[in-house]
Amino acid sequence: MHKHTGLAAACSAVVVNRQRCGELSERRWLRYVAENLAGMFPRRIGQSGYNKRMRKAFALFIRVIRMLAMDTSLWSDDVRVVDSAPAECGRSRETARRSDAAGWAEYGYCASHSRYFRGLRLHLVCTLTGLPVLFALAGAKADERETLPDMPEAGQDVVNAHLGQTLIGDKNYFGRAFENDLTERELVLLRPARKGEARRAGQHLFKPLRQVVESVNWTFKGQLDLERHGGRTPEGIIARVLARVLALTAAIWHNDKTARPVKRSLIAFDH
Numbered sequence: 001m002h003k004h005t006g007l008a009a010a011c012s013a014v015v016v017n018r019q020r021c022g023e024l025s026e027r028r029w030l031r032y033v034a035e036n037l038a039g040m041f042p043r044r045i046g047q048s049g050y051n052k053r054m055r056k057a058f059a060l061f062i063r064v065i066r067m068l069a070m071d072t073s074l075w076s077d078d079v080r081v082v083d084s085a086p087a088e089c090g091r092s093r094e095t096a097r098r099s100d101a102a103g104w105a106e107y108g109y110c111a112s113h114s115r116y117f118r119g120l121r122l123h124l125v126c127t128l129t130g131l132p133v134l135f136a137l138a139g140a141k142a143d144e145r146e147t148l149p150d151m152p153e154a155g156q157d158v159v160n161a162h163l164g165q166t167l168i169g170d171k172n173y174f175g176r177a178f179e180n181d182l183t184e185r186e187l188v189l190l191r192p193a194r195k196g197e198a199r200r201a202g203q204h205l206f207k208p209l210r211q212v213v214e215s216v217n218w219t220f221k222g223q224l225d226l227e228r229h230g231g232r233t234p235e236g237i238i239a240r241v242l243a244r245v246l247a248l249t250a251a252i253w254h255n256d257k258t259a260r261p262v263k264r265s266l267i268a269f270d271h
Contacts, residue, residue, distance in 0.1 A: 108140025
C-alpha cells in the first residue's frame with residue numbers, strides 16, 4: 001500500500017463523514033470531533049482558528065488536489081467530460097443584498113432541475129472515472145463557453161502534459177469561434193448536434209459518456225452537499241467547495257491505489 005494511503009483515506013473519511021453526519025455547522029462539527037475523533041486529532045483548535053485556517057488554505061487545497069490526481073493511473077486518460085453544477089449561496093432577497101458574495105453570486109437557471117437559483121456554478125473537467133482534472137467557480141450566469149477556455153489557461157501544465165485531449169460536453173458548448181479557440185489549444189470537442197445542425201461524429205457515444213459527469217455532479221450534490229456548503233464570504237465559499245473537490249479526489253486516489261473496482265465510490269469512507 002502506498003505510504004500516503006492512510007492520509008488520503010483519513011482526509012476523505014473526515015470530509016465525507018462530516019456531510020453524512022449532518023455536521024454542516026463548523027461549531028457542531030468541532031464538537032463532534034472532540035467527542036468522537038479525538039484519537040485522530042489530538043491537538044484541536046477552536047472554531048475561530050478553524051475558520052481562519054480554512055480560508056487561508058485554498059492554495060494548499062489546490063496543490064494537494066493536483067498532487068493526488070497526478071499520482072493516479074487515471075491521470076493519463078485522454079478523454080474527459082466537462083459540465084457545471086450549481087452551488088447555491090442563499091435564496092432570500094435580503095441575503096442577496098447584504099451578502100459578502102454579492103456581485104459574484106448571481107441568479108441563474110439550472111436546466112437539469114428546471115429551477116432558478118442564486119449562487120455560483122462549479123465548472124468541472126474530469127476523467128471518465130470521475131477524477132477532477134480542472135475546476136473553476138463562476139457566477140451562475142457565466143457562459144460555459146467563456147469559462148471553459150480559461151480553465152486550461154489556468155492549468156496550462158495539465159494541457160501541455162496531455163496534448164490532443166478530447167473533451168465531451170453537452171449542447172451548450174457550441175459556436176464556431178468557441179470550437180476554433182479549443183482547436184488552437186489542441187483540444188478536440190465532441191458534443192451532440194443542436195437542432196438544425198448536421199449529425200456530428202461519435203454522436204451515438206455521447207449519451208452513456210454524458211452520464212459520467214452527471215453522476216459526478218450527483219456525488220458532489222447528493223453525497224458531499226455541494227449546495228449546502230455554508231460559506232458566507234468568497235474566501236469561505238472557495239475553501240468549502242475545494243474541500244469537497246479534495247474529498248472526491250482523495251477517495252478516487254485511495255480506491256485507485258487499493259485496486260478497488262469502482263474508483264469514485266465513497267462507501268469505504270462513510271461509516
